Amino acid sequence: MKKTQNKPIETTESSAMLYMQHSQVMIVYTEKSDREVWASFKSGDEAAFNYIYRKYVADLFNYGMQICKQEEIIRDCLQKMFIDLRKNQAKLGDVQRIKGYLFTVFHRELFKFLKKEKKLNADLISIDNEESIFCIETSHExxxxxxxxxxxxxxxxxxxxxxxxxxxxxxxxxxxxxxxxxxxxxxxxxxxxxxxxxxxxxxxxxxxxxxxxxxxx
Amino acid sequence: MDEKYKYIDFEIEDFLNDEFFIQWVKNPGEETNHFWLKWIENNPERRPILQKSKEIIAMIDYKERYVLSDQAYMDLYEDIVEKSHQQRADGSHFQWSGWHKTAAILFLVFSTVYGIDVLNKRNQVESKNQHVTTWLTVDNPAGQKYKFQLPDGTRVHLNAASSIEYPQSFDGEKRTVRMKGEAFFDVKTDPNRPFIIEIDNSQVTVLGTSFNLKNEEDFELALVEGKVEVADSTGGIITVLPNEMLIKRKNGEVSKGAYDPLEVFGWREQYLIFKDDSYPEVIEKLEEWFGVTIESTLKVDKDWSYSGQYHNKPLNQVLEGISISSDFQYKINNKSITISNP
Missing domain, CATH: 1.10.10.10 (Winged helix-like DNA-binding domain superfamily/Winged helix DNA-binding domain)
Structure with missing residues (x-):
C-alpha cells in the first residue's frame, strides 16, 4: 500500500494514544451506539460532532480521492458536507450507522460538484469507465x-x-x-x-x- | 432456512457474497465465532474453501490509500466549525469554541511524541562488553514492535515487551543469540554456521529457515519452512518441521501439532488475537500490546474465556469489544486502565 503522508487516523498506535488523551470525551461516545451519537449531534452537542469528524474524516477523504485525485476538491466537498450537516442538524433524520450515512451524503456531494465542474472543465475524469479508480491491492505481506x-x-x-x-x-x-x-x-x-x-x-x-x-x- | 444447513453447498463465491460470513471475517464476535468454529468442526472437508474465502476478504485493500495530513485535518476542522458558526449565528454553541483548538494542539503534540519515541527506540541498541565480543541488545518496551536485521542478514521482527541480544559480528563457527519474549526469525541460510538461539532451558538450532518463537511462561515455536532442532537442558532433541508447532509448558508438558497461522503470526500484521484466553491472559496481552497498565477489580468466573481478533484497532475499540461480551466497565486514563464490574 502506498502511503502518501503519515498513516491514516484510527489505524496507528499514535492515534491509539491520541484516543487515550481524549479519553473522557471519547469514551462517552465510543460506549454509545451510532444512533445515540447521532442524536447528540442533532441536539447540538459539539463534542459529538468532534467525535464524528475524528472518526470518519480519514476514510471519507480516502474514498473521495479514489474518485477524484485532486485534494483541493475533496477537501472542499468534505467541508461543504460537514457545514451543511451542522447547519441543518436539528432537521436531520435518525441514523443507524453513521459511516454508511456519511458515505452516501459525501458521494452525492462530490458527484454533484464533479458534474457541475465537468461542464466547465472537460479534463475532469469520467467516472464510469476509469481504470485508475478504486484500484485494488491484495494487501500486506x-x-x-x-x-x-x-x-x-x-x-x-x-x-x-x-x-x-x-x-x-x-x-x-x-x-x-x-x-x-x-x-x-x-x-x-x-x-x-x-x-x-x-x-x-x-x-x-x-x-x-x-x-x-x-x-x- | 436453518443457518446450519444454509452453507452446506456454498462455494467460494457464495461465501464471498454472504454478509454474515463477511462480518465474521472482519469483526468476529462471540456469536459469529461460535457459529463458524462449530460449522468448521462439523464440516471439516469444507475448511479449505472457507479458509480461502476468509483470506480473499481479508486481503482486499485499496491499492493507494490517501491520507489527510495533520495540518489539513486541523484546518478543515477549524473551517467547518468557524463557518457553520457564522452561518448559524444563534450563539448557543459558543462555549465550545475553544475545544477544537485544544484538540488540534493535542493532536500535534502526541504525534510528535510518538515520532520521537520511535526514533529513540532505533537508537536503543546499546552495546555492552563481554569477553572480546561486543554484544548488542534490542529491548522493546510494551506497546512497541521492531523489525531489524542481524549482522548475518537474518531478519528479526521483535514483538512488544521482548528483547534480544546478539554479537556485533558473528565471528565463530556458530551464530548465537539470546532472546526473551516473542520474535519472528527469518534466518539467513548458512549451512556452515548454524544459527542458535539460547533461551533459559533450551537451545534452538537452525540452518536457514523462518519461524516464530515465543519464550514467555510457555515456550512455543512455530515453523514456516526449513527445519529446527530444539535441545533441552537434559540433552533431549526434538525436531520441528514446517507447519508444526512445538509447545513446552511451564509444568513440563510437551506437545507438537498443527497451528493456526493467524493466531501465531498475526501480531506481525497488527492482528491482536485472543483465543480462549483466560482473564489474566487477556489483561497481559492488552498491557503488552498497547503499553498500558491495567488495574482490575472485576470478578470473573472460573471458566471465563475470550476469543476475538482485532486488526489495527485502538485500545478503546478493543476494550469496547471485550466488554460487550464480558459485561464489564472500563476507564481509560492516559496509560492506566481500570476495569470493574458494571
Missing amino acids: TKLIDEEFALEKKAEIAKALNKLSTRQRQAIIMLYQEELSYKEIAEVMNFSEVKTARTLVYRAMEKLKEIFEVEKA
Missing part, C-alpha cells in the same frame, strides 16, 4: 498468515480484480474494506434495489472463481 494462497496467486487475484468494472471494484472494496452492508452500498451507489449491489459483487466473484479454485503448487 500476508505471506505468513495465509495458508491457501501463495504470493503469486495473490498477485494474480489482484490483477483479475483490477480488470473488473469500476463499479464492481467499488462495491467489493466498500463491502470488504469499508465494511459497509449491501444496503449501505446500494445507497451510496444510488441503486434503487439492494439486490443490485449484491449481484454486482456476486458476478464479479464468479468471474474470478477459476483463479480461486486452482490448487496451490
Whole structure:
C-alpha cells in the first residue's frame, strides 16, 4: 500500500494514544451506539460532532480521492458536507450507522460538484469507465498468515480484480474494506434495489472463481 | 432456512457474497465465532474453501490509500466549525469554541511524541562488553514492535515487551543469540554456521529457515519452512518441521501439532488475537500490546474465556469489544486502565 503522508487516523498506535488523551470525551461516545451519537449531534452537542469528524474524516477523504485525485476538491466537498450537516442538524433524520450515512451524503456531494465542474472543465475524469479508480491491492505481506494462497496467486487475484468494472471494484472494496452492508452500498451507489449491489459483487466473484479454485503448487 | 444447513453447498463465491460470513471475517464476535468454529468442526472437508474465502476478504485493500495530513485535518476542522458558526449565528454553541483548538494542539503534540519515541527506540541498541565480543541488545518496551536485521542478514521482527541480544559480528563457527519474549526469525541460510538461539532451558538450532518463537511462561515455536532442532537442558532433541508447532509448558508438558497461522503470526500484521484466553491472559496481552497498565477489580468466573481478533484497532475499540461480551466497565486514563464490574 502506498502511503502518501503519515498513516491514516484510527489505524496507528499514535492515534491509539491520541484516543487515550481524549479519553473522557471519547469514551462517552465510543460506549454509545451510532444512533445515540447521532442524536447528540442533532441536539447540538459539539463534542459529538468532534467525535464524528475524528472518526470518519480519514476514510471519507480516502474514498473521495479514489474518485477524484485532486485534494483541493475533496477537501472542499468534505467541508461543504460537514457545514451543511451542522447547519441543518436539528432537521436531520435518525441514523443507524453513521459511516454508511456519511458515505452516501459525501458521494452525492462530490458527484454533484464533479458534474457541475465537468461542464466547465472537460479534463475532469469520467467516472464510469476509469481504470485508475478504486484500484485494488491484495494487501500486506500476508505471506505468513495465509495458508491457501501463495504470493503469486495473490498477485494474480489482484490483477483479475483490477480488470473488473469500476463499479464492481467499488462495491467489493466498500463491502470488504469499508465494511459497509449491501444496503449501505446500494445507497451510496444510488441503486434503487439492494439486490443490485449484491449481484454486482456476486458476478464479479464468479468471474474470478477459476483463479480461486486452482490448487496451490 | 436453518443457518446450519444454509452453507452446506456454498462455494467460494457464495461465501464471498454472504454478509454474515463477511462480518465474521472482519469483526468476529462471540456469536459469529461460535457459529463458524462449530460449522468448521462439523464440516471439516469444507475448511479449505472457507479458509480461502476468509483470506480473499481479508486481503482486499485499496491499492493507494490517501491520507489527510495533520495540518489539513486541523484546518478543515477549524473551517467547518468557524463557518457553520457564522452561518448559524444563534450563539448557543459558543462555549465550545475553544475545544477544537485544544484538540488540534493535542493532536500535534502526541504525534510528535510518538515520532520521537520511535526514533529513540532505533537508537536503543546499546552495546555492552563481554569477553572480546561486543554484544548488542534490542529491548522493546510494551506497546512497541521492531523489525531489524542481524549482522548475518537474518531478519528479526521483535514483538512488544521482548528483547534480544546478539554479537556485533558473528565471528565463530556458530551464530548465537539470546532472546526473551516473542520474535519472528527469518534466518539467513548458512549451512556452515548454524544459527542458535539460547533461551533459559533450551537451545534452538537452525540452518536457514523462518519461524516464530515465543519464550514467555510457555515456550512455543512455530515453523514456516526449513527445519529446527530444539535441545533441552537434559540433552533431549526434538525436531520441528514446517507447519508444526512445538509447545513446552511451564509444568513440563510437551506437545507438537498443527497451528493456526493467524493466531501465531498475526501480531506481525497488527492482528491482536485472543483465543480462549483466560482473564489474566487477556489483561497481559492488552498491557503488552498497547503499553498500558491495567488495574482490575472485576470478578470473573472460573471458566471465563475470550476469543476475538482485532486488526489495527485502538485500545478503546478493543476494550469496547471485550466488554460487550464480558459485561464489564472500563476507564481509560492516559496509560492506566481500570476495569470493574458494571
